Every structure is written in C-alpha cells, then in structure tokens.
Amino acid sequence: MFKILAINPGSTSTKIALYEDEEGRFTETLSHSAAELSPFATIFSQYAWRQQAIQGVLEKRGIALEELDAFVGRGGLLRPVTSGTYLVGPSMLEQLERAEFGEHASNLGAILAFNLASLQGRPAYIVDPVVVDELLPESRLTGHPRLPKQSIFHALNHKAVARKAAAQLGKPYDQLNLVIAHLGGGISVAAHARGRVVDVNNALNGDGPFSPERSGTLPARALADLCFSGEFTEKEIARMITGQGGVVAYLGVNDMRQVVARIDGGDETALLVYTAMAGQIAKEIGSMATVLRGAVDAVILTGGIAHDRRFVALIGERVGFIAPLLLFPGEEEMEALALGALRVLRGEETAKSYEV
Secondary structure (H helix, E strand, O other), X not given: OOEEEEEXXXXXXXXXXXXXXXXXXXXXXXXXXHHHXXXXXXXXXXXXXXXXXXXXXXXXXXXXXXXXXXXXXXXXXXXXXXXXXXXXXXXXXXXXXXXXXXXXXXXXXXXXXXXXXXXXXXXXXXEOOOOEOOOOHHHHOOOOOOOOOOOOOOHHHHHHHHHXXXXXXXXXXXXXXXXXXXXXXXXXXXXXXXXXXXXXXXXXXXXXXXXXXXXXXXXHHHHHHHHXXXXXXXXXXXXXXXXXXXXXXXXXXXXXXXXXXXXXXXXXXXHHHHHHHHHHHHHHHHXXXXXXXXXXXXXXXXXXXXXXXXXXXXXHHHHOOOOOEEEEEEOOHHHHHHHHHHHHHOOOOOOEEOOO
C-alpha cells in the first residue's frame, strides 16, 4: 500500500489530502485570509509559510513524513507539456520560482511537494498541469500570427473526468471522442479526440464563453479602443479580462449560488446573465463538436457549477442532439493528483522528465 500526500494551492487556500492507494483518508482545506497573505510580496515567497501550515496539520493528525511514499502537487504555469505525471526537478523549480510563464498560486504545488519530499528523500510529482498542450496545428491559429492560441485549461480535472467517463462507457479513453466542459470560476471547453485534447479555449486569459469572473471572448476592436482610451491602466484591463469580467462584471457577484437566489427573487437581469452564460457554453460545446466532425461519444459537464441542475438543463436542451450528456459535478483534482502518482509508484506509467 502506498501513502501519497496531494497538495493543491489556491489563491486563498491550500488543500491537502492523504491517499492510501486509491482510498482517500482525509482532505483538509487551509484557508488563508487577506491579512495573513498581505506580508508576502510574491506568491513564491509564501511557500515556507504554507509548508509550515501543512506540516502542522500532519502533526495534529499524527502523520509522520517518513510514513509517506510520495508527494504530489498541482502543476502550475510552465512551458507547454504533454499530458502525464512529471517528476519535479531543478529546471521546473527554477522556472516556478521566477514565475517565468506567469504568477499563479498553483505554481506552489510543485515547490511544496518537492520541499516536503526532500525532507525524507521521497519523490515529488505534478500531474497534468494547466499548460498541457496537445493542440492540432490548425487549432493554434487565431487570425493573426502574433496572437497564437495558448493551451491553458483545467487539464487535471478534464483528464480525470475523461478516464471516469471512459470506464462508464466501457471503452478506453484513447478510443473515445468527447467534448468536456469544466464549469467553475473559469470555464474550459475541450475536444478530446482519442485521448488527446486537440482544441480548447484559453480558460485563463480571455477566450471562449464568459464565466463567473472571466470575460471570455470580447469584440476585438472595441477592446482595443478601450485599451487606448486613457481611461484604464494595463492592469485594470487585465482584471476586466480575468478576475473582474463575466458574471461579476454584470452582477457584482461571482458566486453562482447568489445569482440563483437573485433569479428566484425575481431579478430579471440575473436571469438574463445566467441564461446568456449557459448559451455561450453550449455554443462552445457545439464548436468543439465540429472539431470532432460530429463523431462525439459523449458531452460531459464537470466543475462546481455542474451541481446546478437548472443551469445544466439550459445547456442540455441546446446540446442534447450532439451526443449523450454525462455529468461529473464538482472537481476530481485531489484524487487525480494522487492517482497520477500512484500509477507511477506501481509501475503502470513512467514519470516524465521536465528537465530539458
């Protein structure tokens, strides 16, 4: 039996989970207040403080580091890679420390896993980071060579859900064509062609449907005019695209449960935004179905918003003609991290190297 600690850092929390083989023994979310995070100038500078908090939880639960066989962290912003489990090493750590490809809390996943693993000489891994890139060459073209599409999406949950769907459908993942939509604070919709994500919207930096806090695709010329209007700084424009776009821009809230409450209270604007977001997601699903030339085995909805049956129904009535609709609400990230490490420990998969 292998004991694996999974670590998933978020902007205001650090989630940890202990797995013994496939069985989750506990999951705990450590919340970090704005006051606690304020002394840290960068995300990287938080790592020692977050590591101490993780070790505190393990000590409280009577779990010694030497009991653990491996540590696995959420993968952050790295250079584009293929899907798989990667051994954490010097090149990866250096790039994450410098935030060479962008600063995000997920960058701490590999760093925390490596630091804890090093204390006992254990291996540290990441699994399917957000920069998994399996795009077709034609999927990279956007309309201008200076602005190629980037593959940034919820790769970890997409791949985990795809494997579960494959088991449910009774076929290997690499023999299926799937359209998967992850519905969370960001929304990613991808075409999975026989085990590879051959097209997907950039779920971080403004592409595809709008989401609770991201703008999605915007009218290009109007956005350019806004950028040069003198009314906004570059950072303010960036926040409009990621963080303060989408639902929060229209309604002032990014929690879809609050949106539903407003709809139930008769708020017609909330209903309009809610319906429009569902419609945009459905259009993106339809778009990805064309990438697969209509040969789609299933359309899958996952992520937190997939718990909302009313919202799911709005999407389903628009895309039901494409393929059967499967639901995997919530996120499978902690389990996916642990299982990715477990496959390597069991010798079912070889850990990939990032050291190039």
